């Protein structure tokens with residue numbers, strides 16, 4: 001139920017503070033669920049500013065909890081806010097806060113963002129063509145770290161396939177991560193933090209590590225600091241190969257981070273043809289086999305993905321090949337043959 005018409009940009013009327021809501025509804029943070037709340041409105045406003053102009057925008061907030069960030073999103077003028085919260089204890093507090101503060105502008109969903117179908121959650125007129133400017137639709141969230149990392153992988157895959165929240169076009173994301181993960185997401189070629197996540201995020205989007213929030217700003221305080229990261233999907237991804245193929249290539253490269261890159265790339269191929277095909281891959285991509293994984297630029301990954309794509313088209317078994325599976329079968333055969341050689345008990 002999107003609110004129609006313009007939304008005035010005045011701040012919300014005086015409401016119970018988030019601290020009062022927490023007390024009123026007895027919303028103790030569940031440490032096991034990594035619930036760390038942001039209660040300082042200046043800080044939540046600062047996070048929301050990273051998303052860009054939210055005046056009259058559609059927003060999906062993931063994990064609103066007691067509603068601190070939610071309040072800042074509404075103060076910024078969002079016209080249609082969908083919040084998805086897994087923990088049902090928060091729902092009555094959110095209903096009270098939002099029915100008083102922003103009637104008709106908010107939909108509350110009690111659900112799990114990992115399975116929630118966002119492709120059906122906003123009106124069709126919100127959508128923009130992929131090549132156009134991003135739509136006026138934002139995803140914002142301060143989620144537990146155990147959720148935000150698998151979730152960003154899922155969203156990157158959906159970004160590549162233009163599904164989920166990306167059926168509406170280049171939907172922008174503003175999310176929090178453990179500081180080290182935020183650094184990995186934005187790490188450039190050659191930096192210590194360069195990793196699988198850096199390549200996967202940056203081939204599909206412009207990623208900005210906006211600022212760091214010290215752990216002490218959260219209640220209760222987590223053991224780590226937190227980075228706010230903003231993603232804008234690229235109109236032209238830097239690698240034009242299927243997501244799963246790129247993911248497999250990048251995972252293989254980084255599994256031996258400290259070694260020359262040919263070491264991880266070799267594992268893309270069955271043992272019998274490993275060296276020969278890895279050499280062909282590197283030659284055809286024109287990549288120096290002695291570069292370390294962190295030294296590979298996006299252009300190197302693009303050339304490797306294109307060359308690996310060609311090899312997979314020539315040999316259909318390659319894409320499904322998994323060296324761990326080959327190794328497992330080899331060990332099984334060895335166990336069977338050594339058992340058959342054992343003397344039979346009388």
Ligand code: SAM
Nearest residue numbers: 036037038063064065085086087112113142144
């Ligand atoms: N956004 C609030 C804030 O900044 O104070 C709460 C942050 S707390 C770190 C994370 C919130 O995400 C909690 O309310 C938790 O219940 C919710 N959450 C955790 N996993 C979730 C999931 N899979 N789907 C939706 N919400 C989830």
